[in-house]
Amino acid sequence: MTLDIPRSAAGLGDSEAAFAAIASAAVRQAPTFVGLCDAQLRLSFLNAAGRVMVGLSSGADITAYALLDFFAPQHRRVVAEIGLPTMLREGQWEGELCFRHFTDPSRQMEVRWSAFALRDETGDLIGAACFTNDISARKQAEQALRSQQMLLASVLNNLPLGIGVYDRHGDLIHSNQRMRDYTSLARLPSRDPVSSRRWRSYDADNQPIPPDRYPGARALRGEVVTPGVDFLYCEQGAAERWMRISAVPFRPEGEEPSGAIVVVQDVDDLKRAAERVELAGAELASQSRFFQATLSSIPDFVYAFDPQRRFVYANQAMLALFGLSMEEMLGRTFADLNYPRDLAERLEAHIDRVLSVGATVQDEVFYRSPTGYGAYFAFLWGPVYAEDGSIELVVGVSRDTTERRAMEEALKKNETRLRAATELVGLGIYSWNPVTGVLDWDDRLRAMWGLPSNVPVDTAVFEAGIHPDDLARVQDAIAACADPAGDGHYNIEYRVIGRDDGVTRHIATSGRATFEQGRAISFIGAAIDVSAHRRTEAAIQASEAQFRSFTEHSSNLIWIGDPVAGTIVYRSAAFERIWGLPCDNAPTALADWIEAVHPDDRQQVERALATVRAGEVAQYEYRIIRPGDGKIRWLRDTSFPIRDENGAVSRIGGIAEDLTPEDNHQVYLVSTKAAEARHLVGLVRSVGYRARSFESASAFLDIAPVLAPGCVLVDLRGAKLQGLSIPRELKARSSALPAILLDGPAADVASAVTAMKAGAIDYLTMTDDESLRGRIANAVAECHGAARPAARDESAASRVERLTPRERDVLLGLVEGGTNKTIGKKLGISPRTVELHRAQVMNRLNAGSLTELLQIALAAGIKPVTRVSTPLG
Template sequence: MRTVAGQACGTWHPMAVPARGSAAVPDAPGAVRGSSDPKRAGERIAVELRELASPLRFLEATLSSIPDFVYAFDRQKRFVYANEAMLALFGHPAGGLLGRNFAELGYPGELTDRLNAHIDRVFKDGVTIEDEVFYRSPTGYAAYFAFLWGPVRADDGSIPLVVGVSRNTTKKRAFVEALKQSEARLRAATELVGLGVYSWDPVTGALDWDERVRAMWGLAPDAPVDMEVYRAGIHPDDWNRVRDAIAACADPAGDGRYKIEYRVLGRDGVMRHIATAGRTTFEDDRAVNFIGAAIDVTAQRRSEAAIRASEAQFRSFAQHSSNLIWIGDSAGRSITYRSAAFERIWGSSFKSAPTTFAGWLQVVHPDDRKQVERALAAVQAGEVAQYNYRIVRPADGTIRWLRDTSFPIFDDAGEVSRIGGIAEDLTPEDPRQVYVVSTRATEARRLMTLVRASGYRAQVFESASAFLDVAAVLSPGCVLVDLRGSRLQGLAVPRELRARSIALPTIVLDGAAADVPSAVAAMKAGATDYLHVTDEESLRTMLANAMSECVGTTRPTTSDETAAARLARLTPRERQVLRHLVSGETNKMMGQQLGISPRTVELHRAQVMSRLNANNLADLLQIALGAGIAPLTKSSPRDGRPA
C-alpha cells in the first residue's frame, strides 16, 4: 500500500438545485436576486440548469465508457456513485449497489476491514492511497484489482466523499510473474553453463556486461566497461577478425548474426578463450540494439589441445612402430584404423586392405582361422587375448607369422564399443635397415640418398628424442647419427640405446673439426663406429663400408636382451610386484608387504603380465629370471621400497 500525504484526488463542490418548477432558493446558483417577476426568474433558472446539465452528462458519459471501475463513498462507507463498469461487476442496477457498504455487499470480513481502514484514513488525513487486492464479485468475476482512492474536498476544505478508481491487473500480474520466471530460468541456465550476457548500443557504443563477462576480462563485478576496455582485452592477433565480425553483424544488408571465438588477455594476466554469439536488431535499416552471450571455453580448448597432442604422439608412435596397431568397430565388425606397419607386413596398400573382420579372416591361414575367431569373440566379450597366427599375403602368397595382443575398448556405459590390437611380426627380417638421426633437414635428406644408393632402406628422424621415443619397437637395423647438427643430442642416442638394452648398432658421423677426445666420447657413449668426415668425396665410401660392417653385426635379439628391454618398461611399483611374484607370494601377502590392498596388487599384476607379454605365470617367471630378477631373500627389502 502506498499513500501520498495531502495529495487531493479532486475537489467536490456541493450545490443545491431546486426541483424543476419550484420556487427559487435564495442561496442556490441561478437564483435571480432583486427580481419581482416570478416568470422571468423561473426562465433564468431553467437556462442555468440546462447549462449545468450539459457538462454533467458529458462527465457521466465519459465515466460510463471507460473500462476502469469508478465509484465514490460517503462517511458511512456506503457507495454513493458507481459507473457502468462497476455496476456490471456486481450485476446490480444502481439501486442494488448505491447506499450499501462492503459488508452488506458480501465482501469477505478480512477484505472489508482492510478497505474500511483505507476509507477512514482518507477521511481523517486527506491522503491518497494505492493498494492491490484480490476479489471475486457476486457475478463470479475473480481478478486482482489495483485501486487509487483520494478525498473530494468541499469549498470549506472538508471531505464529504472519497472517490476511487480500480483497474483489473490480473493480466499485468501474470505478465510480471511470467517475466520473473523467465528471468529466473535464464539466470539458472546461464549459471548452469557459465554463460555471460551482454548488450551493445550500436548508436552510442554503450556496453552493458553482467558479472561473468566482466570476469572473462579479469575485471571486478562492478568495474566500468566501455569500448576501450573491450578492445584492450582482445588478443592482438584476433582483433582484425573480431572487428570484421562486428562490422558484419551491424550491417543492415546482413542478417545481424554474430558468432566468433577469440582470445582475451584479462587485466588479471590470464589469457582466456571466449566463444560468443548474438544478434543485432535493426529499425529503418539502422542497427539500434545488440544482445549476445559469451562463454569461457578455455578449459575445453586446453583439453582439445591435450587430446590433439596425445593423438599426435599416438600417430607418431604408430607411424614408426614395426608392429601393426589396429582398431575395429565391435558392433559393425569393421576395421577403422591401421598403422603404417600394415603395408610392410601385409605387402598390400591401404586402399586394398580389407575393411571388415570377415575380409581380414580371408587373409589368415585356413588352419588358424578358428583360433582367431575364438580370440576375437573373447575380446568382444571384454577379455584380453594374445594369440599367434599366420597370414598368406595376397600380393605374393608368402606366409608371415604374427603375434597379436587384442583388447576391448569400453565406452562410458561400460560396454565394449571397439576393440584394438597390436600385431607383432615374428617372421625373420632382413636387417638392411638404416635409421638416420639428424637435426639438419638438408643433411638428413642427403644422408638418406646415400644410404638408399648403397642398397639399404632408410628412415629419417629429425631429433634424438623423436627416434628414442620409438626405438624399442623398430625393426632390426643400424642407426646413423649425425653429430654435426647437435653433438649433445647425437651422443644421447647410443647412450640411451645401451641403457635400454636395445640392440641397434650405432654409427656416429662427425665433422672435420672433430678431434680424438670427440671420438673417444662417442665410443664411450656406445657407438659401434665413428666416422671423421674430412671431405665430402670420401663420405660415400666411408659410409658404405661402415654400414656394411654395422649390418654384419646386426643379430636377432637374445631372449635375455628381450627380457631386459621388456623389464625396462615397468614402473618401480610394478618391479616390486614382479619380485614378490617371483618369490611365490600371494596377492594378500604382497599387499601386506607393500602396504597396498590385494585388489591394487591384482591390478599391478595384470599390468606386469601385459607389459612383459606373458601368457601365464610360468612365462612371467621365465622372463623375470632371464632379466636377472632373483627371488626375495630374508635380507631383501619388503617394505615397499624399490628393490
C-alpha cells in the same frame, strides 16, 4: 520449480556431465513448449508441457510428426515458405502463429513460436530447437482493449458536445465529429488573431474578454475553466450562435500541462428563446439518459462519491459486483459495504486527498466482493467541480487487472527461471549500448574478468582484461557486429586475464546487435567460461600425441577395430614392415584382413576375435601370407576389448608381435638426387641385396624404428650435413641399423674422419661402377655382420623357450622319431600343418638339418619318452 536432477550428475561438481544433466532436467520440466527436431525437421523430443499444449499423451510417438504437423493449416505455408528458410539462413525465426490440437480438431491455440537452428562445430545442420508460449490470453486481452478503445471513440464521436485536444502551441491534435461540425478550430483563438475575431464574450461588467483570457488560453496555463464561458460565435456567412466553452489542462500521466482539452457546447437555443427552455430541458434529460446508458454499458466500474464518502452513482458493472440495485447502493459507505477495515481506511484517505487538494489518485488493491468475486482492481479517481469552483464529487473508474497481474507474475517467474538456468550452466549475461558505449554486466561475467561483484565496468575495463594477443581479433569482431552491412551476430572465443586474481580463462561468447535507421542501437549477449573444456581438450590432444608417438615407433603392430562395423580403424606404422604393404593400401574390413591369414589358422583367429568381442582378452599365434610377395610370417597377437563409458565393448584392439626370423639382406639407400638414387639402387641389387630408397634424411628417420634389420647407405654428395645426421641419430636412438657413408671422389681424409666420428661403420668414395660395386658388396657384408647382436643368448634352452606350445609338441614328436603323419595323428592336425610347424621350428632354432635340430633339442633337455618293455614286447 524443482528440478529432478539425477543423483549421479549431482555428485559430479562442476563437470560437463552435471551441467548437461541439469540442463536436460530443466528442459524436460520447463512450463512452456520445448521441442527438438532432427536435421530433417522431424520431432525427436517434446517436453511434458508441450505435449499438454497440443493434446499429445505422454506415451505418444512424437517421431511420427514433422515440425509442420504442429501448425494450423492456414499457417503451414507461412512456416514452410518463410519461417523455416529464415531459420536455416539466419539461425532463428520467431512469429505469432496458431498451433493445432491433436485430440480436439476444433481447437487452435495462438502461440509465440521461436525456432533456432542447431549446428555442429563444422557448421552442418544437426537439428532445430523450438520454444513456444501460449498467447491466447494476451490476444484476448488485446482484443478487449481494442474493443474498449473503439467503444470510447464511438462514445466521444456521439457525445452532444464538441471535444478538441490542443497541444502546448494551441494547435488542434484531435477532435470528435461534433467539434468539427460546430467549428473548424484548427488553432485556439488566443493563438490565431484571425479566428479570434469570430468569438465574443463579456465579463460580469459587460466588458469584452480578451483572447488571453479565453478558456483554451487559461487551460494552457494550467487553469481549469468549468462549467465554461458563453461565447457568441460567428461562422463566415452564417448567423451568430451561442457556444459554451469549457477547458481543462491536458496532463498526460500526471506531468506538467502540455496542452488543453476544450469542450464546446451549442447553447444558442437556451440563450435566445425562453420558450425553448422546456425543449432544452428535455434535450438535456435525453443527454443525461444517453450518458447513463453509455456509462452502464462500459465494462469498467464507474462510480462517484459525495464529500461524506458516500456512493452517489454506480454503473451497472459496479452494481453487479456488489449484487445491489441502484437504490440499495446509493448513500452507502465502504463500511456499509463491509469492506475490510484497513482497505476502507486506505480508500477513504484517497477520497479525502481528492476533496482537499483536487488531486488525481491512482492505486491498485485486492478486493473480494459480497458476491464472492475476488480480483485486483486498478482505479483512477479525480474531482468534479461545482459552479463556484468547489469540489462537489469524486468520480472514479476501476478496472479488473487480475489477468494483467497474472501475466506479469508469469513473466517474473520466467525471468527467474531464465536466471536460474543461466546460473546452472554458468552463463554470464551482459548488454552494450553502441551509441553511448555503456556496458551492463552481471556478477558472473565480472567474476570471469577477476572482478568483485557490483564493481563498475566500462570499455577500458573490458579491453584491459583481454589477452593482448587476442585484443585485435575481439575489436574486429565487435566492429563487424555493429556494422549495419552485416548480420549483427557476435560469436567469438578469446582469453581473459583476471584483473585481481591474474587467472587466465578461455571465454566463449555470442550475442546479437539490434539496428534502427541504419545504425546499431543495442546489443545483448551471453558468455561462458570454457577453460575447463579447453584444458580437457589439451590433455586429450597430449594423450593422443603420446599414443601416436608410441605406436609409430613401436616395432610391434598396434591395431584397433570396430566390431559392430566389422572394420579396422587404426594400424601403426609397423604394419608396412610386417605385411609388406603401405598402411594406406591396407584392407579396412576385418573380413578382408582375415583373408591374409593362413587358411589353417583362420578358424583359430576368428574364435579368438569372437572371444574378445565377448569381453575377454585373448592371446594367439597365427601365420599370414603376405599379399605382396607371398611369404609366410608368424605373428603372436594379444587382443583385448575396449569398453565405452557404459561398459559395452565398442572397440577391440591388439598388439601383434612378428616372430619370423628376419632376413638381413636389406639395404636402405638415402639420396637427395633421384637419378643418383636409381643408379645406386641398381648397383646394390646387382650384388644380391634388396634395396629401398628414401629422398631425404627426415623421410628415412621417421620410419626407421619399424624397418626390418639391414644397413643404411647414405649418399653425401647432395646434402652432406643432412646425410651426416643419419648415423648420429641412429646412434642416439641405439638403433641396430649400421650406416655406410658414400662421398664424392674429391673427398679428403678429414671428411672420412668426420664420417666415422658421426657413427658410420664404413666410408666410401665414388669410383667407376665396377669398382664401386665390389666395394659396396664388401661394405654391406661387413655391415650385416656388424649388425648381428653380440649379446644375444644363443643357448639351446633359450632358443627352445621361444617356441610356441604347438611347436614344442611337434619338436617332441620329431625327437621321439615320429613322421609328419604320425605326429599329426597324435596331435589331431593334418600332416601338412605338421610340415609347416616343422619348418617354423627349424627356422626358430636356426637348424640346418633334422640331425642338427635333434642335437639342439637334446642339448635343451628334451628327451624321448622312455617306454618300458613288456613280456609281449
